[in-house]
Amino acid sequence: MRDILLRPWPWYVAGPLIGLFAPLLLWLGNRMFGVSSNLRHLCSAIAPRGIPYLSYDWRREGGWNLAFVAGIVVGGVLAGLVFRNPEPVAVAASTRASLAALGIHQLGGLVPRELFEWSSLATVRGWIVLVGGGFLVGFGTAYAGGCTSGHGISGVANLEVPSFIALAAFFAGGLLGTFVLLPLVLGIGR
Amino acid sequence: MTSSTEPRIDDEEVDDDDVHALTAEQTRDPGAPGLWVYLLVGIAFGIVLTKGEAISWFRIQEMFRFQGFHMYGIFATALPTAIAGVQLLKRRWRRTLGGETIVVPPKHLGSGVRYAVGGTIFGLGWALTGACPGPLFALLGGGVTTMIVAIASAMLGTWTYGRLRHRLPH
Numbered sequence: 001m002r003d004i005l006l007r008p009w010p011w012y013v014a015g016p017l018i019g020l021f022a023p024l025l026l027w028l029g030n031r032m033f034g035v036s037s038n039l040r041h042l043c044s045a046i047a048p049r050g051i052p053y054l055s056y057d058w059r060r061e062g063g064w065n066l067a068f069v070a071g072i073v074v075g076g077v078l079a080g081l082v083f084r085n086p087e088p089v090a091v092a093a094s095t096r097a098s099l100a101a102l103g104i105h106q107l108g109g110l111v112p113r114e115l116f117e118w119s120s121l122a123t124v125r126g127w128i129v130l131v132g133g134g135f136l137v138g139f140g141t142a143y144a145g146g147c148t149s150g151h152g153i154s155g156v157a158n159l160e161v162p163s164f165i166a167l168a169a170f171f172a173g174g175l176l177g178t179f180v181l182l183p184l185v186l187g188i189g190r
Numbered sequence: 191m192t193s194s195t196e197p198r199i200d201d202e203e204v205d206d207d208d209v210h211a212l213t214a215e216q217t218r219d220p221g222a223p224g225l226w227v228y229l230l231v232g233i234a235f236g237i238v239l240t241k242g243e244a245i246s247w248f249r250i251q252e253m254f255r256f257q258g259f260h261m262y263g264i265f266a267t268a269l270p271t272a273i274a275g276v277q278l279l280k281r282r283w284r285r286t287l288g289g290e291t292i293v294v295p296p297k298h299l300g301s302g303v304r305y306a307v308g309g310t311i312f313g314l315g316w317a318l319t320g321a322c323p324g325p326l327f328a329l330l331g332g333g334v335t336t337m338i339v340a341i342a343s344a345m346l347g348t349w350t351y352g353r354l355r356h357r358l359p360h
Contacts, residue, residue, distance in 0.1 A: 011260050014242025015267030021235055023275025028231070029222045030286050030293055035323040039341075039348040046345075053352035067225040068232035072324060073331035075236015076245075080332020085241075091248045092258040099251060110240075110329065111247040111320060116336050133318030134326075134340030138347025140312025141323060143358065144305050145297070147312060148322040151305075152265075155297060157272035158280075162297040165305040173313015178254035181314055 005083045008090075022154045031064060034150025036141035038062065038069045080110065102186045124188045132185075144169070222288055236328045245328045247320025254317055303359045315344075 025031040040054065041062030048054040088107045096107060106113040120126025141147040144166050146155060152170065155163025243249045244264055253261035279292050286292055299305075316322055319340050321329055326344065330337040351358075 008243050009238075009241040011242070011263030012267055014238055014244065015264040016271045017238045018235075018242065018244070018264060019268035019271025020275060021231070022272040023279050024231065025228075026276060026279050026286070026292060026294070027283070028227060028287055030290055031228075032294070035327070036348075039323060039345050040352075042345050043349045043352065047349065051349075051352045051355075053355050054349070063225060064228045067228040068235070069324075069327050071229040071232020071234075072236035072239070072327040074229075075233040075238075076240055076328035076331025077333075078233070078331075079237040079240035080245075080328065083241075084332075089243055089246045089248045091246075091252045091260075094257045095248065095252040095255060098255055098257070099248070107248065109334075110243070110245055110332060111334055115247075116334050118336055121336065121339065129318050130336055130339045131343045133315045134343030135347040135350075136311050136315025137319060137321070137323065137326070137340070138315075138344030138349075139351050140308050140310070140315055140347070141344075142348040142351035143308025144312055145308070147324075148316075149324055151309075153268060153272050154276075156269055157276035158294050158296075159273070159277075160297045162299050162302065162305045165299075165302055166309040169306045169309025170313045170316065173310035173315075174250075174254045174317045175313075176310070177314040177317025178251065182317055185318065 006085055008085050008087075019153065019157075021149075022157045025068075029064065032150070033154045034065075034146050035069060035072070036138075036147035036150055038065050039138050040142060041066055102183060104186070125185050128185045128188075140173070235324070236331060239324055239328045240332055245321060245325035245332070250316065250320040300360050307359075315347075 022033040025033045041058045044054040044056060044058040044062070089110060091107075099105075099107070099112070104112045104114060114120060115126055115129050117126075121130060137147075141150075144151065146152075146163070146166060148170065151160075151163040151166040156167060239245050242264060244261065249258075249261055252258040276294070280294060284292055312322075319326070321337070321340070323344065326337050326341050330341065
């Protein structure tokens with residue numbers, strides 16, 4: 001039994017389940033599934049500073065979504081710590097080889113430790129990945145008006161042209177990041 | 191019209207899908223579910239993201255390098271499910287659990303620049319951190335505590351966008 005709880009789920013289980021959240025939230029309370037709005041709600045709560053984009057009633061507009069994102073953290077605790085998969089993620093051998101060529105060797109857990117440990121913040125590459133990468137995520141999703149959930153799932157589910165453009169751009173940016181930016185960043189200090 | 195003479199675009203003029211979505215008649219519905227319901231749904235989502243390994247930096251790398259099917263399989267099954275569910279709700283069911291009419295506010299294309307440029311910028315960050323906003327929070331819960339730094343930095347990015355918004359093409 002415990003083994004079943006620890007094991008990761010295949011794509012054909014996780015995918016359809018992920019797809020259910022957009023209709024579920026719509027059905028529950030007319031809510032549009034989308035996580036990146038929470039970054040905006042948090043900014044609005046902490047430092048609106050008279051910026052029109054951040055000046056609104058974040059409790060009323062975003063309360064439900066902040067509760068949702070708090071749930072994501074709890075879900076992460078349950079699935080990532082309590083019922084943590086003890087095995088490394090079974091990525092393709094070619095991916096392991098590609099990452100080794102970039103100097104990423106620690107394949108345990110969900111993320112490479114050499115980039116995501118606290119000590120990595122003292123390195124240029126660790127700092128760029130966490131601080132720089134985080135900034136790009138926050139700026140880009142705000143500019144695009146949504147992220148993988150808001151555009152990629154919700155917007156596409158509503159057959160919105162902007163969301164198809166955004167999804168294509170997410171992927172284009174990801175390719176650029178993977179084949180150009182990441183090798184540059186990981187090459188620093190090697 | 192040159193950008194130097196262009197008047198400052200206020201919140202009304204810059205098309206804002208988030209706020210459109212947010213200010214719909216939704217929040218006043220007395221039958222609306224309490225916050226705890228959304229908390230529970232969030233917990234379920236966090237579990238699915240984590241167990242499905244959609245939050246794994248390694249899986250995202252595998253996807254962008256076209257070396258494995260896992261993430262493509264997730265998108266290829268999540269999207270039809272989401273499309274079918276949302277379209278069915280909009281066209282057939284038409285009502286929420288509380289009996290409200292289902293309203294999906296449309297997104298406005300405008301010039302499309304915000305989607306192309308903003309999307310590409312986000313994609314760059316997605317490749318570096320291996321996480322989009324949902325996974326940032328799921329990873330934090332899953333014990334990758336440095337994600338709090340990435341989340342704080344993402345908030346700063348969103349804040350900076352808010353600050354520069356009137357100067358950016360949309």
